[in-house]
Amino acid sequence: MLQLYEQFVNDFKVYSQKRIKNPSFVYIKQQMTTIFVHNLKFAKNTKNHSSDLLKDTQEYANLYLYIIRKADTEVIFMSNILDAFKEKQVESKEYTGKKIKVGIIGCGWIAEAHLQSYLKCDDVEVVAFADIIPGKAEAFAKANGVEGRYYLSDKELIDNEKDLDAVSICTYNRQHAPCAIYALEHGVHVLLEKPMCVTIEEAVEICKAEKKSGKILSIGFQPRFDENMKMVKKICESGVLGKIYYIQTGGGRRMGIPTPFGTSFIQEDTAGLGALGDIGCYSLDMVLNAIGYPKPLTVTGFKAGLFGKKPEYLQKPEYTEVFGVDDFAAAYVRLEGGITLDFRIAWAMHCDTPGDTIIMGTEGGLRIPSTECWNGSIGGPMTIYHNIAGECVETVIPECENNGDNFDKKIRSFIDAIEFGLPSPVPSSQIIYNQAIIDGISRSSDLGREIEIEIPEF
Numbered sequence: 001m002l003q004l005y006e007q008f009v010n011d012f013k014v015y016s017q018k019r020i021k022n023p024s025f026v027y028i029k030q031q032m033t034t035i036f037v038h039n040l041k042f043a044k045n046t047k048n049h050s051s052d053l054l055k056d057t058q059e060y061a062n063l064y065l066y067i068i069r070k071a072d073t074e075v076i077f078m079s080n081i082l083d084a085f086k087e088k089q090v091e092s093k094e095y096t097g098k099k100i101k102v103g104i105i106g107c108g109w110i111a112e113a114h115l116q117s118y119l120k121c122d123d124v125e126v127v128a129f130a131d132i133i134p135g136k137a138e139a140f141a142k143a144n145g146v147e148g149r150y151y152l153s154d155k156e157l158i159d160n161e162k163d164l165d166a167v168s169i170c171t172y173n174r175q176h177a178p179c180a181i182y183a184l185e186h187g188v189h190v191l192l193e194k195p196m197c198v199t200i201e202e203a204v205e206i207c208k209a210e211k212k213s214g215k216i217l218s219i220g221f222q223p224r225f226d227e228n229m230k231m232v233k234k235i236c237e238s239g240v241l242g243k244i245y246y247i248q249t250g251g252g253r254r255m256g257i258p259t260p261f262g263t264s265f266i267q268e269d270t271a272g273l274g275a276l277g278d279i280g281c282y283s284l285d286m287v288l289n290a291i292g293y294p295k296p297l298t299v300t301g302f303k304a305g306l307f308g309k310k311p312e313y314l315q316k317p318e319y320t321e322v323f324g325v326d327d328f329a330a331a332y333v334r335l336e337g338g339i340t341l342d343f344r345i346a347w348a349m350h351c352d353t354p355g356d357t358i359i360m361g362t363e364g365g366l367r368i369p370s371t372e373c374w375n376g377s378i379g380g381p382m383t384i385y386h387n388i389a390g391e392c393v394e395t396v397i398p399e400c401e402n403n404g405d406n407f408d409k410k411i412r413s414f415i416d417a418i419e420f421g422l423p424s425p426v427p428s429s430q431i432i433y434n435q436a437i438i439d440g441i442s443r444s445s446d447l448g449r450e451i452e453i454e455i456p457e458f
């Protein structure tokens with residue numbers, strides 16, 4: 001099989017280097033399809049074919065389909081896909097038929113989405129639930145028609161569940177880092193909800209624990225699996241925009257401070273971050289993922305809680321007493337590669353939108369109509385503005401239809417990574433930059449000036 005891998009890499013190199021300097025994913029996919037079809041036809045039609053040739057071709061076909069499927073569902077660069085395959089071959093990890101044992105930590109609103117998606121996986125058994133509120137874990141499991149073992153904290157669950165393979169961490173933001181670090185330190189794979197955590201120091205500690213453990217850590221950005229989000233990335237990678245130099249992104253709601261199930265999103269000691277962490281992380285991920293997650297260098301940021309103390313903006317007037325986070329944030333960020341990022345996000349504002357997302361390049365500009373939080377949807381068809389034969393033209397990209405549920409894909413990709421030894425589907429090596437920007441905005445706002453983003457080594 002390693003020989004086949006080498007053949008694939010060689011085919012990939014020949015087709016990508018011979019024809020174009022910067023191969024786009026779409027182009028490579030087309031070329032690889034051609035090779036695949038050619039090889040298959042050759043193997044089937046040749047009169048002298050040996051069973052070995054057919055077998056080889058079949059393996060090549062499997063490899064090809066495996067890679068294309070991963071690329072389609074996970075939107076990762078071709079080189080990553082090839083590396084992933086190489087690792088897969090070296091490790092030769094085969095599905096053993098053993099069920100992956102999962103625990104759910106934090107049994108609030110998002111935990112239900114995780115559980116429902118796990119229940120659709122034949123190869124997963126959700127064995128345990130934890131919540132610090134007495135009775136909540138058990139009530140949650142029963143309300144979802146399942147049973148398990150119940151615990152009063154993440155530590156209790158991890159200490160007692162000796163056969164545990166993985167956990168979903170669905171706690172409020174302030175508990176992301178302690179829970180993720182404890183799980184990784186105890187050799188458990190982690191699917192961690194977004195935002196990754198609250199501060200950059202926490203993010204670094206999580207990454208250190210991940211590195212030491214060798215376990216999978218994936219961050220819960222299900223919009224990555226949305227067809228429109230994938231299209232944004234494909235457009236940027238295709239080269240049609242030329243060199244990207246400016247991005248405007250963000251989103252917001254007129255009246256949307258989230259308190260559907262209590263105050264965990266608006267209290268400083270549970271959420272730590274308001275609109276900036278809750279929905280800001282999505283718009284940052286959409287554009288940064290599209291352009292390959294360049295490193296952030298400097299940030300001038302502002303954040304404030306401007307509406308959360310007004311009773312009409314909250315579900316219950318008494319919530320104003322505990323409101324302690326931002327409901328608006330804005331920033332100007334310099335990214336590596338000469339790209340500037342203009343960002344704004346709001347849970348509440350006197351405006352319909354703080355603007356569409358715009359990605360400007362030397363050959364074209366992409367406009368993505370605004371939504372309130374970019375958590376897996378776009379506000380309408382996208383438009384590419386460019387010049388053809390000296391004329392200004394516009395190409396409309398129709399909205400893509402999704403096949404399947406993004407939450408299911410988020411869970412499936414995590415389980416696949418564990419089962420087949422694949423890289424993390426939404427890796428901390430990218431999301432640490434998302435967290436660094438969020439953290440930088442908070443710090444710059446507190447200091448009232450531009451700051452340099454420094455990420456400690458780990």
Ligand SMILES: NC(=O)c1ccc[n+]([C@@H]2O[C@H](COP(=O)([O-])OP(=O)(O)OC[C@H]3O[C@@H](n4cnc5c(N)ncnc54)[C@H](O)[C@@H]3O)[C@@H](O)[C@H]2O)c1
Pocket residue numbers: 105106107108109110111130131132133136152153154155170171172173175179193194195220221222261264265278375
């Ligand atoms: N990906 C998405 O679309 C999405 C959607 C909503 C929320 N989220 C994220 O999910 C997280 C949780 O959101 P939610 O709406 O479910 O919040 P929630 O407040 O409803 O639930 C969090 C639960 O975690 C429990 N908890 C806290 N610390 C714990 C610990 N150490 N051990 C066990 N249980 C603990 C709390 O008691 C609470 O029941 C947030 O970080 C949020 O940003 C993601």
